[in-house]
Amino acid sequence: MSIAIADHVRDIPRSGIRDFFEVVQSMGDVISLGIGEPDFATPWHIREAAIYSLEKGRTGYTSNLGLPRLRRSISEYVKSHFGVSYEPLSEVLVSVGVSEAIDIALRALLNPGDEVLYHEPCYVSYAPSIVLARGVARAIATRSEDRFVLRAADVEKAITPRTKILMLNFPTNPTGATMPPDELEKIAALCVRHNLVVMTDEIYSELTYDRADHPSIAALPGMKERTVLLHGVSKAFAMTGWRIGFACAPEELIEAMMRIHQYAILCAPIMSQEAAIEALDRGESSMLKMRQEYELRRNYIVQGFNAMGLECFKPQGAFYVFPKITGTGLTSRDFSLRLLREKKVAVVPGGAFGPSGEGHVRCSYATGLDQIKIAIERIGEFCAELRDGDAA
Amino acid sequence: MPGSMEALIDLLQKNALTPREDIARMLDLTVAQVEAEIARLEREGVILGYQTIINREKWDTDVVTAVIEVKVTPEREGGFDRIASRIAKFEEVQTCYLMSGGYDLLIVVEAKNLRAIAGFVAEKLSTIEAVQATATHFRLKTYKENGAFHHFEQAAERLAVSP
Numbered sequence: 001m002s003i004a005i006a007d008h009v010r011d012i013p014r015s016g017i018r019d020f021f022e023v024v025q026s027m028g029d030v031i032s033l034g035i036g037e038p039d040f041a042t043p044w045h046i047r048e049a050a051i052y053s054l055e056k057g058r059t060g061y062t063s064n065l066g067l068p069r070l071r072r073s074i075s076e077y078v079k080s081h082f083g084v085s086y087e088p089l090s091e092v093l094v095s096v097g098v099s100e101a102i103d104i105a106l107r108a109l110l111n112p113g114d115e116v117l118y119h120e121p122c123y124v125s126y127a128p129s130i131v132l133a134r135g136v137a138r139a140i141a142t143r144s145e146d147r148f149v150l151r152a153a154d155v156e157k158a159i160t161p162r163t164k165i166l167m168l169n170f171p172t173n174p175t176g177a178t179m180p181p182d183e184l185e186k187i188a189a190l191c192v193r194h195n196l197v198v199m200t201d202e203i204y205s206e207l208t209y210d211r212a213d214h215p216s217i218a219a220l221p222g223m224k225e226r227t228v229l230l231h232g233v234s235k236a237f238a239m240t241g242w243r244i245g246f247a248c249a250p251e252e253l254i255e256a257m258m259r260i261h262q263y264a265i266l267c268a269p270i271m272s273q274e275a276a277i278e279a280l281d282r283g284e285s286s287m288l289k290m291r292q293e294y295e296l297r298r299n300y301i302v303q304g305f306n307a308m309g310l311e312c313f314k315p316q317g318a319f320y321v322f323p324k325i326t327g328t329g330l331t332s333r334d335f336s337l338r339l340l341r342e343k344k345v346a347v348v349p350g351g352a353f354g355p356s357g358e359g360h361v362r363c364s365y366a367t368g369l370d371q372i373k374i375a376i377e378r379i380g381e382f383c384a385e386l387r388d389g390d391a392a
Numbered sequence: 393m394p395g396s397m398e399a400l401i402d403l404l405q406k407n408a409l410t411p412r413e414d415i416a417r418m419l420d421l422t423v424a425q426v427e428a429e430i431a432r433l434e435r436e437g438v439i440l441g442y443q444t445i446i447n448r449e450k451w452d453t454d455v456v457t458a459v460i461e462v463k464v465t466p467e468r469e470g471g472f473d474r475i476a477s478r479i480a481k482f483e484e485v486q487t488c489y490l491m492s493g494g495y496d497l498l499i500v501v502e503a504k505n506l507r508a509i510a511g512f513v514a515e516k517l518s519t520i521e522a523v524q525a526t527a528t529h530f531r532l533k534t535y536k537e538n539g540a541f542h543h544f545e546q547a548a549e550r551l552a553v554s555p
Contacts, residue, residue, distance in 0.1 A: 037550070
């Protein structure tokens with residue numbers, strides 16, 4: 001017998017990253033700029049806090065919303081970093097990574113056919129998560145010549161009577177884009193005017209460079225009551241495997257999200273929650289050290305790409321650069337596959353992040369400078385060989 | 393520039409051999425600017441020197457290291473400084489700190505064997521008039537030195553491509 005998979009699941013394409021990952025897996029000895037997670041191990045004091053909690057035998061379920069202690073830490077952290085106050089016991093939910101929080105927020109908000117706007121190129125899970133929640137995903141293209149900033153004018157054009165949610169992710173995976181505060185204000189005003197809910201995934205908010213502050217849309221006037229602020233410890237504190245994210249939102253929405261979360265997940269793992277308390281309360285200096293390192297690598301890699309003739313703007317956030325490869329005449333997929341086969345360097349084709357990512361590749365600098373150096377050298381050789389090939 | 397000076401010193405402290413071209417790229421400066429800045433730091437005595445961190449497990453040079461706590465009587469005019477510099481000038485002394493707490497100076501001494509260190513303490517250190525008492529501890533094993541681990545953690549395996 002063949003098992004009939006639900007239509008809306010069957011129709012979801014596999015992640016372009018996953019496809020590519022399988023090719024990389026089949027080869028040995030590859031230098032990878034394809035990794036979307038910090039190369040640092042979780043700072044020791046955070047790991048040590050988790051070990052301590054295990055020693056104490058704290059191994060049970062927690063409240064569905066998460067440990068009250070952790071929610072208090074989240075509330076204080078969000079207040080000091082984002083400038084928005086949330087009631088720890090009713091407006092905060094601890095999730096299994098931001099990914100789960102996105103899923104349950106969408107499921108809690110969408111009726112079939114409701115439209116969700118998101119900017120593209122973007123993280124690979126947004127469109128599928130919307131579709132799985134029976135919503136209609138509407139991408140708004142951002143442009144490389146505009147440093148992938150989301151323009152209020154483009155948002156306005158995409159709004160229809162069925163639009164319910166605007167999803168934001170700044171700093172952006174895969175482009176590293178950040179938002180100028182004045183443009184963010186215009187978008188906030190649009191959301192108020194059209195009564196949209198904003199889901200803002202600010203997982204990279206600590207990783208901003210050039211001493212730029214991270215503006216959160218939740219802090220703008222009239223926004224807190226219509227915003228789901230999504231954040232977590234994965235990127236800032238190098239804790240991807242711990243799977244701790246959180247959502248801050250108005251009480252009635254947190255309550256609705258909790259109803260899904262309690263039946264699907266029950267609660268995030270307690271040892272990870274204990275570690276997250278340590279990270280949020282005392283992780284600042286570890287985070288700053290890692291950020292400093294990322295910033296130096298960013299400068300290095302941006303210079304490297306521009307020097308070899310691949311135009312690369314200098315992003316102010318996350319740990320990705322998104323150089324343009326259209327000059328090589330290859331699609332992002334062909335470029336990445338050939339680079340992998342010929343030079344054993346893995347980058348992610350920009351097309352994996354939506355059609356507007358085409359013509360670019362995503363390179364993560366969350367990898368050691370020694371590796372980045374070799375990668376840049378090899379990509380330089382690859383581009384030179386492509387040019388020579390054309391000339392011949 | 394001013395912010396990048398901190399970053400420059402950081403980089404040199406982590407690895408003084410980092411190629412100047414790499415430093416320039418990381419700090420968004422030219423190589424000439426980096427070289428000029430390093431020269432200035434050396435000239436002004438901000439950078440005193442460059443050293444190598446040796447893994448003693450792999451390169452055992454038959455050197456004995458002792459940490460010695462020293463109680464001294466400060467002098468009416470020189471305080472601790474003069475007596476500290478007198479002690480620090482012995483070539484056996486690698487490091488010398490003024491400490492708060494139960495004793496005054498903490499010195500790290502290297503010599504070729506135990507007897508040599510005993511000789512240094514008995515004949516040189518203790519005979520200085522201002523020195524009241526000493527307590528000598530020998531190093532058995534090094535786990536971490538100047539921020540570098542001597543037993544390295546195995547790097548965990550990472551996925552080659554992830555979202």
